[in-house]
Amino acid sequence: MGKKVINIKEGKLSEFKLHSIWLRERINGAEFLDQNNLQRLYEPSLLEDNLLINAHTINKNILNVEFSDGTKGSFNIDDLYNEIKNIDVLPQKKIWDIKKDNLKIFDNNQIFENDSELTRMLEIFYQYGYVIIKNTKPEENEVINFAEKLGPVRSTNFGKLFNVVSKPNPNDLAYTALELTSHSDNPYRRPVPGIQLLHCISNESMGGDSSLIDGFSVSNYLKQNEIEFYKILTETNITFKFTDVDTILVDKAKLIELDHNNNFRQIRFSGRLDYAPLLDEKKLDLFYSARKYMFKLCNSDIFKIKFRLSKGMIAMFDNLRLLHGRTKFDPNTGFRHLQGCYIDHDVTEGKLRRLLKS
Numbered sequence: 001m002g003k004k005v006i007n008i009k010e011g012k013l014s015e016f017k018l019h020s021i022w023l024r025e026r027i028n029g030a031e032f033l034d035q036n037n038l039q040r041l042y043e044p045s046l047l048e049d050n051l052l053i054n055a056h057t058i059n060k061n062i063l064n065v066e067f068s069d070g071t072k073g074s075f076n077i078d079d080l081y082n083e084i085k086n087i088d089v090l091p092q093k094k095i096w097d098i099k100k101d102n103l104k105i106f107d108n109n110q111i112f113e114n115d116s117e118l119t120r121m122l123e124i125f126y127q128y129g130y131v132i133i134k135n136t137k138p139e140e141n142e143v144i145n146f147a148e149k150l151g152p153v154r155s156t157n158f159g160k161l162f163n164v165v166s167k168p169n170p171n172d173l174a175y176t177a178l179e180l181t182s183h184s185d186n187p188y189r190r191p192v193p194g195i196q197l198l199h200c201i202s203n204e205s206m207g208g209d210s211s212l213i214d215g216f217s218v219s220n221y222l223k224q225n226e227i228e229f230y231k232i233l234t235e236t237n238i239t240f241k242f243t244d245v246d247t248i249l250v251d252k253a254k255l256i257e258l259d260h261n262n263n264f265r266q267i268r269f270s271g272r273l274d275y276a277p278l279l280d281e282k283k284l285d286l287f288y289s290a291r292k293y294m295f296k297l298c299n300s301d302i303f304k305i306k307f308r309l310s311k312g313m314i315a316m317f318d319n320l321r322l323l324h325g326r327t328k329f330d331p332n333t334g335f336r337h338l339q340g341c342y343i344d345h346d347v348t349e350g351k352l353r354r355l356l357k358s
């Protein structure tokens with residue numbers, strides 16, 4: 001008599017009960033999956049409801065199963081275990097140690113020379129949320145050329161490329177010479193652009209130094225030290241709004257967004273365009289205290305890397321994790337011109353998964 005679920009007595013899978021359909025829809029032979037794209041050649045929803053496992057054996061690291069519909073499957077036990085336990089090939093985020101960590105700098109002349117350097121850059125990017133790339137030509141459009149070696153660029157109403165220069169009547173304060181306190185970009189978009197690249201063509205003005213701040217480290221600090229602040233920041237839906245003559249973009253989201261396991265997912269912080277809902281007095285008092293404290297943390301040196309983006313450098317950073325800022329500059333003392341673009345995490349994550357698999 002077959003079984004609906006099996007329990008393997010020994011080894012990695014012994015703590016789980018494996019369901020017949022769950023295993024059956026993971027059969028990966030050429031009869032079941034297109035071998036080029038690994039997509040199913042059948043509808044798993046049409047498998048028999050009462051499908052049973054008639055027999056199973058284990059040979060080294062392979063689980064062999066015979067099903068009641070006459071099919072047979074062989075499964076790699078490590079692959080099954082990693083899937084069940086959500087063990088991912090992508091590196092885990094690291095908390096920054098500002099005193100010890102070096103600036104994560106890569107050379108544009110080496111990144112695309114071989115897969116190992118590109119893999120190393122993307123792994124560091126996922127651990128720390130940013131990389132700095134040196135030796136890029138200080139010429140217009142080079143940031144697009146660099147980004148497109150990774151994958152498609154995300155166009156927005158700012159265009160495919162945006163020029164960070166001081167100009168009259170700008171539609172964003174980035175295009176002035178003002179100080180920009182720590183912020184994340186475009187929290188009003190759905191979805192928020194995942195990764196920003198900023199390329200320095202010229203930085204000859206007095207001032208205009210750059211900073212990166214780790215929102216993940218800030219969030220972790222709040223969780224450990226100020227739980228009431230952390231709770232209200234992760235629970236309150238804030239309205240973010242962008243307005244210019246062509247469009248009005250609005251979204252509501254938390255300043256710190258958690259995933260379904262209550263782990264850090266995303267930060268949104270842009271004090272120039274966020275609005276809290278009208279909560280009762282006590283909650284609003286708490287929210288405003290929490291936002292003020294978060295602002296202080298995000299602008300303190302504890303979580304901030306300060307550096308000068310000089311000619312030919314690109315800062316590539318995770319806009320869902322990091323905040324960024326710059327000191328004010330004096331455009332009368334020299335020309336400052338950065339060009340930027342956005343890409344999505346599909347690009348870097350997909351490339352890194354492929355590199356780690358190959």
Ligand SMILES: [Fe+2]
Nearest residue numbers: 174184185324
């Ligand atoms: Fe920005």
